[in-house]
Amino acid sequence: MLPCGELERPTAIQERRMNKALVILALGLSVSLTAGAQNIYRTTDAQGNVVFTDNPERGGEEVDLKPLTVVPGRSDERAGAPAMIDGGGNGNGGTASANPGQPFMPYDSFGILSPRQEETLPTGAAGNVQVTLGIQPDLREDHRVRLLVDGQVSQTAMHTDTFMLNNLARGEHVLQAELLDASGAVRHRTSPVTLYVQRASVNLPQNPNNPANN
Missing domain, CATH: 2.60.40.10 (Immunoglobulins)
Structure with missing residues (x-):
């Protein structure tokens, strides 16, 4: 038995559970934390369980949550590419010249x-x-x-x-x-x-x- 008021140190399993819970909580609250600029505090109850709260009045250690990196989805790079213009009867599939004074294909x-x-x-x-x-x-x-x-x-x-x-x-x-x-x-x-x-x-x-x- 530990002296009254002294909490038992968490075991390795409890540590892993704590870390896992912290990650899940960080993912779940990342959006709300960014929008509301709230702080998260970590406390340990009498049974040695880690409890996270956003109420500073309950005491505990403030948790420093790093912002999540959001990677935007890649759009199809070819979606906005202009279509090739047909040469209009030149028979070679070339494009008609868009510059005045330049001969149309297939002539140089x-x-x-x-x-x-x-x-x-x-x-x-x-x-x-x-x-x-x-x-x-x-x-x-x-x-x-x-x-x-x-x-x-x-x-x-x-x-x-x-x-x-x-x-x-x-x-x-x-x-x-x-x-x-x-x-x-x-x-x-x-x-x-x-x-x-x-x-x-x-x-x-x-x-x-x-x-x-x-």
């Missing part, structure tokens, strides 16, 4: 190679000039190209990379080419090329178009 380049930008066509050419396009890779069998002069269609769409312009008037002209897909829709337009054309004056005596010679 599409532009006018000649004449060069701000080139001058001399008088001796009589307003005739060959327009050559650079298309890489080669033009597909179901695609067509048409030529524009000063914003107007000069020649109908053809499966070619070369056009011939005849008898251009004297002055400044802007050349462009359009790439059409199998459905006839314009999928791309080259950058404009400015061409200056020199022609003999119609008023020259040797010009057959001089009204005075008629």
Whole structure:
């Protein structure tokens, strides 16, 4: 028998039970403790049982409960991923270019190679000039190209990379080419090329178009 007022020291089994009870209590009250900022106290009754309470008036040792670490669930990273956009008839499953001035797939380049930008066509050419396009890779069998002069269609769409312009008037002209897909829709337009054309004056005596010679 122990002297009156002295409690028996808990056994190893009781210690394990105490620890287990403390963990369970901490898990059960973690939310309420965080919200209410309450304290937990541990006391031992006359039978050596550990009792937990939130009433400080009952005495006992304050228990330091460490906050629980909450790991958020992982959402599907692909759930918010944008879907691939179909190329719209290009046959290769590529995506149409979203950047203006860039050729749509499957072409890497599409532009006018000649004449060069701000080139001058001399008088001796009589307003005739060959327009050559650079298309890489080669033009597909179901695609067509048409030529524009000063914003107007000069020649109908053809499966070619070369056009011939005849008898251009004297002055400044802007050349462009359009790439059409199998459905006839314009999928791309080259950058404009400015061409200056020199022609003999119609008023020259040797010009057959001089009204005075008629």
